[in-house]
Each structure stands twice: as C-alpha cells, then as structure tokens.
Amino acid sequence: MTIREASAEWQGTLKEGSGHLRLGSGVFEGAYSFPSRFENGPGTNPEELIAAAHAGCFSMALTAILGRDGHIARNIHTTAKVHLGASAAGPTITRIEIETKAEIAGLAEDEFQRLAQSAKTGCLVSRALAGVPQITLKATLIEVVKGL
Numbered sequence: 001m002t003i004r005e006a007s008a009e010w011q012g013t014l015k016e017g018s019g020h021l022r023l024g025s026g027v028f029e030g031a032y033s034f035p036s037r038f039e040n041g042p043g044t045n046p047e048e049l050i051a052a053a054h055a056g057c058f059s060m061a062l063t064a065i066l067g068r069d070g071h072i073a074r075n076i077h078t079t080a081k082v083h084l085g086a087s088a089a090g091p092t093i094t095r096i097e098i099e100t101k102a103e104i105a106g107l108a109e110d111e112f113q114r115l116a117q118s119a120k121t122g123c124l125v126s127r128a129l130a131g132v133p134q135i136t137l138k139a140t141l142i143e144v145v146k147g148l
Contacts, residue, residue, distance in 0.1 A: 006049075008032075021049070038084070038091070047082040047093065054080040054125045058098055062119035066104065069115065074103040074144055095134040103142045112141040 005024030011017055015034045021044060022029040035041025055078040066073055078100040085094035098120060104112065116139035120126055126135060 021046075047084050050093070050125075050129070051080040051082045051096070054082075054096060054098065054123070054129070057123045057125035058100065058119055061123040062100065062102065062116060065115050065119050065122070066102075066107075069111075071104055071107050074105070076100060076102045093129070093132050095136070096129065096132055097136050097138070099138045099140075101140045101142055103144050105144045107141065107143070109141055113139055 006022065007024070008019055008021050010019040018031060018033045020029065020031055030044040032043045032045050033041060036043030037045035037047070058080070059076045059078045062076055062078075063073060078098060081097040081099075082093055083095040083097070085092055087094070100116065102112070102116075116137060120135065120137045129135065
C-alpha cells in the first residue's frame with residue numbers, strides 16, 4: 001500500500017511558540033501557531049489540512065461512485081468545514097460540514113443524493129474520522145445538458 005508523509009516542527013511554548021508544517025511531497029509547507037489554530041491568526045493549522053483532505057477525498061469518492069453507475073461529472077466542487085470545539089477531553093473536532101456541487105448530465109436528483117451519501121460514508125477520510133460526532137453533507141446537483 002501507499003504511504004504518505006508529512007512533518008511538523010514546533011518551537012517554544014504552546015501559546016507563544018510557533019511551528020512549521022510540511023507535506024512530504026513538498027507541494028505545501030506553512031507556518032502554524034496557537035493563534036492560527038485556536039483564534040483567527042495568520043497561518044495554517046491541522047484542522048484546515050484535515051478539511052482539505054476531506055474535501056479532496058470526498059470529491060474523488062463521488063467521482064468513482066458516479067463512474068461505476070455510468071455517469072461522468074463535468075465538475076465537482078467540494079468544501080469541508082472542520083469545527084473545533086471543546087469537550088471533556090479538551091479541544092475536539094466536533095463537526096465537519098461537507099458541501100458539494102456537482103455538474104452532471106442525465107442524473108435524477110434522488111439518485112444523486114443517494115450516491116453523494118454513499119461517497120460521504122465510503123470516503124477514506126470520512127472513515128478515518130469516524131470518531132467525529134457529526135459529519136454532514138449538503139449536496140447540490142447542477143444538471144447539465146449532455147454534450148455541452
């Protein structure tokens with residue numbers, strides 16, 4: 001199986017320190033800090049990277065499921081919002097909202113919703129995040145005329 005890697009380095013105390021994240025592929029690296037994670041400070045944070053991973057995984061899962069049913073999407077645009085809240089254990093990812101819009105020709109709305117829910121459940125990242133109390137999906141079908 002494939003192995004993916006990323007690294008993080010942190011220096012200093014929790015609130016005054018700072019860190020640096022780097023993807024193993026080298027296509028992204030960025031600074032992170034207490035303010036970027038728990039406030040609205042500049043930089044990235046682990047939850048933002050989880051949101052990106054979830055949006056990307058969901059889009060690919062939906063593409064695969066559509067393809068198995070003979071449908072090809074012209075475009076799938078997905079956004080994931082990771083909510084960071086509090087629990088008895090401390091800061092916790094309390095909810096993830098997935099919102100997708102897909103341009104597909106010749107697919108009924110009810111079938112699209114069924115396939116989108118299947119993608120949400122089957123996506124590798126959704127399965128990895130099974131401990132998140134609530135993962136929601138808002139799926140919008142944008143019907144296109146075949147051949148356009």
